Amino acid sequence: MPDPTHSYALEEGAPHPLGATYTGRGVNFAVFSAHATKVQVCLYDDAGTTETACITLPEYTDEVWHGFVPGLEPGTRYGLRVHGPYEPEQGHRFNHHKLLLDPYAKAHMGELKWGPELFGYTVGHPDGDLSFDERDSAPFMPKCVVVDSRFQWTQTDAVRVPWNQTVFYETHVRGFTMKHPKVPELFRGTFAGLALDEVIGPIKELGVTSVELLPVQMFLNQPFLTEKGLTNYWGYDTIGFFALDQRYMDGPNIDEFKNMVDRFHAHGLEVIMDVVYNHTPEGNEMGPTISFKGIDNASYYRLLPDQPRYYINDTGTGNTVNLSHPRVLQMVTDSLRYWVTEMHVDGFRFDLATILAREPHGFDEGGGFLDSCRQDPVLSSVKLIAEPWDIGPGGYQVGGFPPGWAEWNDQFRDTVRAFWKGDEAMASKLAQCVTASGDRFNKRGRRPWASVNFISAHDGFTLADTTSYNEKHNEANNEGNRDGHGDNRSWNCGVEGATDDAEVLALRARQQRNMLATLMLSQGTPMLLAGDEFARTQQGNNNAYCQDSDISWFDWEAASAPAGHSLTTFTQHLTHLRHTLPVLRRNRFLTGQFSDAAQVKDSTWLAPDGNEMDEAHWTDPQTRCFGLLLEGTAPASSLPQPAADDSVLLVFNAWEGAIDFVLPPRADGKVWTRVIDTALDPQEDVAFEPGHGYTVTGRSLLMFTSKP
Known part of the structure; x- marks a missing residue:
């Protein structure tokens, strides 16, 4: 390999910060490797195809190789070659013939082209991964790009929506914008398209507060997908923890993402990133050598x-990132801080977060990564949301994360779906979910917001498909419909898939309203899957990870159709109620405790006859109709209450037939006002006297309010 270092006035540089840092007079390179014998930075022309120099970093300090190259400018293309022992049986896989991505690179250009040259061993060799491949991988590799971080922000203050006012909205940059009528063709599928006021405005009007984007850090398409004409649409295979994926932008200019965040902040909306620090696409011992494996x-x-x-x-x-190593832990926390301080994002949802909390002895809520986040002044100030499971031993940890963290609560999804489907013995489980799953989260001073409730997410059926399909239909994934979860707690309401049957469509619409209302009116933090507000379908595909197609792209014509518009209006009504009624988002867990000061319980579960439910009701597997009374006069904190909130009565009826429900008496003499009845469309506020018997339509949810 050429090493024309004489053409550059190379200086010692500094071992920090790691990566390629432009200083104004040149670029400092710093690369961690505890076991390498030499590290080179190879420079490329603007096209990223011709190597112009290969510079050996001259210094090695605290296991960091470093050097400073005067005169280099932002936009410089580069890659790494790392020398060291190729001893797979000892865990070392150095191969300087392979060009590597800098783990701290802030941008990339070019696409990875799959070929045997990317592997450190000789593919097909009888010795397998113990063999050594001497072919140059540079022609097949994207190149790293030195960036200029300067940007003129118009919104300099963080949004920081309080947790108890947060409503998440999970979406995909490309899927949301590919068919959006307000997005010009040039901007479809990009950050620039999502940044348009015409796109952001309706999101804000929906009543959500925090937009959670599926992975946008640089990720790869695996060969098994490209060979089938498919793609890694969701993006859960990150290889660049500091870099944006080029699929969502025009070139390596990171300003496009910054402008998108800036526009969301101008509308008062947070931007949450879905991040994948648990594994990389380098796979196991038979995988390619692209970055970390060769460093x-x-x-x-x-x-x-x-x-x-x-x-x-x-x-x-195939692999698991080793967050027990201090330098790897540093890389992940450096990455998170970069996205907050440099890119101004407002929080993170961590894919398979149990991995991040796992030490060699197993899951540890006092592990290095969780402790690092808890004490870090930057990371502890933003939203941290765990997907609290993985497939490892003891991997299911819902409720097991420490204070300061919120967690996806899949128990909420499964229970709410099963209850409205009509499954037996769901009453007590639903009661726990509606009150923020205090059985799991009410400990160590954690708050109800720690439970992130959802009915649907990117992984699984959409809300519309939950009411339209009994079985998954993943044939388009070309895996023989074997992929995806088989237990969806779904019900097609009588017909599998699309139908013109008016009764079936009406029932599906009511079931969707039931589940949306349960989501938005429960304690905890609701997360809405984008498109559920207008009944977006994926045609029964519950694992659309590889579908960059109409299956995943949002059908905005359906959103503007009468049925879609009606459901959107209903969703807006729900979010408005949530934001205006504090009793729906208490900062204390509801326990049914009696307040001597207010002379009421904070919550009371009611049978249809208006009396408080007893143990017989809860243990009866046929209990499908009950109410929850939330008293606005009950203390919301230990401080003196400035004024009482509205009281709320929720009535759930999963029976197929109607039930007469007695509205409870009011000591304050006020009436009950019906503000939600999912059997009605549109909604209308109507007053009813306490003690009145209200006929609750089968499979419906009601909400009444009473002002103090």
Whole structure:
């Protein structure tokens, strides 16, 4: 390999910050590797195809290789070559013939082209991964790009929506904008398209507060997908923890993302990133050498202690990132801080977060990563949301994360779906979910917002498909419909898939309103899957991870059709009620405790006859109709209450037939006002006297308010 360092006035540089940092007079390069013997930075022309120099970093300080190159400018294309032992049986897989991505690169250009040259061993060799491949991988690799971080923000203050006022809206940059009528063709599928006021405005009007984007950090398409003409649409295969994926932008200019965040903040909306720090697309011992594997495999990945040739696979993807190593932990926390301080994002949802909290002895809520986030002044100030499960031992940890964290609560999804489907013995489970699953989260001073409630998410059926399909229909994924979860707690309301049957469509619409109302009126933090507000369908595909197609793209014509518009209006009504009625988003868990000062319980569960439910009701598997009375006069905190809130009565009826429900008496002499009846469309506020018997339509939810 050429090493014409004489053409540059190379200086010692500094071991920090890691990565390529433009200083105004040149670029400082710093690369961690505990086991390398030499690290080179290879420079490329603007096209990223011709190597113009390969510079050996001259210094090695605290396991960091570093050097400063005067005169280099932002836009410089580069890659790494790392020398060291190729000893797979000892956990080392250095191969300087492979050009590597800098883990701290802030931008990339070009696409990865799959070929045998990307592998550190010779593909097909009888010795497998113990063989050594000497072909140059540079022609097949994207190149890193030095960035200029300067940007003129118009919104300099963070939005910081209080947790108890937060409503998440999970969406996909490309899927949301590909067919959006307000997005010009040039901007479809990009941050620029999502940044348009004509796109953001309706999101704000929906009543959500925080837009959660599926992964936008640089990720790869795996060969098994490209060979089938499919793609890694969701993006859960990150290889660049500091870089944006080029699919969502025009070139390596990171300002496009910053402008999008700036526009969302101008509308008062938070931007939450879905991040994947648990694994990389380098796979196991038979995977490619693209970055970490060739820089310091034994440090970056968890290897089997007695057989370091092989990888611990708690993620199901071939490898597991080793956050027990201090430099790897530093890389992840540096990445998170970068997205907050430099890119101004407002929080993160962590894919398979149990992995991040797992030490060699297992899941540890006092593990290094969680402790690092808790004490960090930057990270502890933003929203941190865990997907609290993985496939490793003890991997299901809903409720197991420490204070300061929120968690996706899949128990809410499964219980609410099953209850409205009509399953038996769901009453007590629904009661827990509606009150923020205090059985799991009410400890160590955690608040109800720690439970992130959802009916649907990117992974699984959409809300509309939950009411339209009994079975998954993933044939388009070309895996024989074997992929995707089989237990969806769904019900097609009588017909599988699309239908013109008016009765079936009416029932589906009511079931969707039932589940949306349960979501928005429950304690905890609601998360709405984008498109559920207008009944977006994926045609029964519950695992559309590879569908960059009409299956995943939002059908905005359906959104503007009468049925879609009606459901959107209903959703807006729900979010408005949530924002205006504090009793729906208390900062204390509801326990049914009696307040001597207010002479009421904070919550009371009611049978249809108006009396408080007893143990017989809860243990009866046929209990499908009951109410929840939330007293606005009950103390919301230990401080003196300035004024009482409205009281709320929720009535749930999962029976197929109507039930007469007695509205409870009011000591204050006020009437009950019906503000939600999912059997009606549109909604209308109507007053009823306490003690009145209200006929609750089968499969419907009602909400009444009473002002103090």
